[in-house]
Amino acid sequence: MSNAGRVTIDSPNLVFANPRPELLARRLAKGIYRFEDGEMYKRCSRCKDYWPADSEFFYSSKRERDSLVDWCKACYLEWRYPNGRPTTWKSKPEPAVEQYSEDEEFDELEAA
Secondary structure (H helix, E strand, O other), X not given: OOOOOEEOOOOXXXXXXXXXXXXXXXXXXXXXXXXXXXEEEEEOOOXXXXXXOEOOOXXXXXXXXXXXXXXXXXXXXHHHOOOOOOOOOOOOOOOOXXXXXXXXXXXXXXXX
């Protein structure tokens, strides 16, 4: 099994885009990739913004030739959860308990 499309540096969980040279040349010509300050950026195909080409901003996928999906994480989450991400727990309402002060309890006991 080859990890030719995946390069990990500094962090074992962070995946960087590592396309083949011919794929990189095509994507640079199309404007999908660009280099700034020695760092490679990838354009999100949904929002058209450029983000660093790593798994911090794009989900990784073994199916993709550069190992990163086309949409940035923000666009994917916006599309997947249009009303916001659901919570995994639902808060239960607190039981209705009447609160008595010490004086009220004493008054009730005297009245009885």
